[in-house]
Amino acid sequence: MPNGVTGKRPRVPWNQTNSNWQGVTLPVYMAYCSIAAALRPWNRIERKFIATLVFKEDYYQPIYSQAAQVFAMEIWKSSDWETYIFEWSNSPFRDQSLAEKNGRGIFLSPPGYRLTDDERLFSDIVIEIEPRSPEHARAALRRAELPVDEKLVELLISEPWPRLHSAFQDRRGPLQALERLRRETARLKRIADQTATHSGPTLEDMHGLGPAVDWGHNLAKDLADYKNGLIGWNDVDAGVLLSGPPGIGKTLFASALANSCKVPIIYGSVSKWQEAGALDAHLKAMRASFKQARDKAPSILFIDEFDTLGKRTTSDRNAGYHNGVVAGALEQLDGFERREGVVVVAACNHPRLVDAALLRAGRLDRHLELMLPDGPSRRGILKFHTGIELSSADAELFEFATEGFSGAEIERLVRDARRAARRQADCFSAIHIIDQLPVLEKLPEDYLRVIAAHEAGHALVGFEVGHEVSGITISKWLVSGQRRVLGNVDSKLPQVRARTKTTYLDTIAIFLAGIAAEMEVFGTFADGASGSSEADLNRATDLATMVEGTNGMGRTLAVEVPDPEEFARMRLYNPELREQVHGLLESELARTRSIIQRQRPALDALVEILMVSPTMTGEEVVQVLQSNRRSVVSLAKAQLRTGT
Structure with a gap:
């Protein structure tokens, strides 16, 4: 109650009978202590002022708003229905008008909000609020007439x-x-301790993730050296961004990483943080995840859906919200000392949507892209989930039928197979796995020979123009109802070199080689070489468009920098360019057919081997081509030199 002599209210009201204090709980009273201490010089009855309380951390709007309201009701004799408590936001004009009209107000500035110069000038006092302290907790316990036990103090602070x-x-x-809080905290601790036992997969169980697994092994060694005091935290790779399509295994990789590093993992999610509510609640949830990771350091903080955090370059109506969130994330990520012992592993589907500032040095400065697993990796994932080793015949079917599957899709296939075994009352085996695969149709021999000739043509022309051929694969099966790639040839230049027009023309020739081989052997070519964006003829056409129309290697030196998706539009609206592209393709197709005609024995030899064995290594391909290759002798006459 106010003192009639000095005009001051009591400094520390332990036991209040005033109605203002009805319903003031322990946490509200702790927040009140912070506010009262900060505004002590302004604590005069009916004194008009507008204050801004700045929170750097440890902020929760419902509690601090109620605590500030209790303080205001004592100072300004306000009623329960009157409020002088506001929160700075990106549209504060209405609140400012009300505060200006009354000459009174307390504005709360949440973490991440940056006060403008006008807002600072508007306020009579701008003061930073200190986080709750043990003394605030002790004061709250005394006011509630409870024993000041240090364990209770620690509970109220933590x-x-x-x-x-x-x-x-x-x-x-x-x-x-x-008592309820203490029991619930003990229960969560038991769950956390059970989670930290490192049960589950390790990096050794991760298949098809390549560089990410290698990085994880190095991190495990670095963390072990850090824990033993052999290296400092500056020597640890403490931030990485994982990207890849949904279901590829980013979360599973993070769990395996923690198990291999023998450190606890804390799971965070941008969407879960957003569910907390407004910006201040969102930031509070974010800071809580980082604090939990720091409390358990060394640890791994896994943040899922990181690309939904937003960018500060957006200019829509949510820009202020995204700016505040990104600023909060930067504050948590900045500096090794601030999060020493915490390795941040962020996962996303679209890395281009992540704000560039989050990827700078000292933050998430390493990017690992996870790709869909290849055939052997998919078999490894299957073995991890089932313990079953497929026979060579079943493995061939499994690899082809699951082409393009992620780890999550293979896990779903295993669940379906186990369910089928239970329904049939059978022991789970490879038969149930094969039965769950998409329906496969065996290709007839004449269709298979077309595929073999097509892929052999790619390999032959690639070898002839100086590329390094690392293997050929064709499939004897077709997934019913799906349009799938039935063959593949891996080839590349043997060394890095400058890309000249000849380089591009050779690549176009390799793209056209499958069509040329079909035309030489069968007199025509099938539609599998065109139609999709990744088909041979489509890729050759786009590359020819680039040569003729965009990089100055055609009939003009004029350069354009269009998006590859615009190539079709360029040809559609520029008949002259379309004619030039057609002429280049026609010329390269003639060159490619000439190569195949000269080396037809080598082509036929490859086809016959592929009809028996659908997979050939690079060494096998080169051996067949060299042993069946015809030497090419130039019949051009030497030009006579004449003198005068």
């Missing part, structure tokens, strides 16, 4: 504000609320 707000309700006494 628990997040939202949990304190949920535990301390008007309908509960403070002792009952403390």
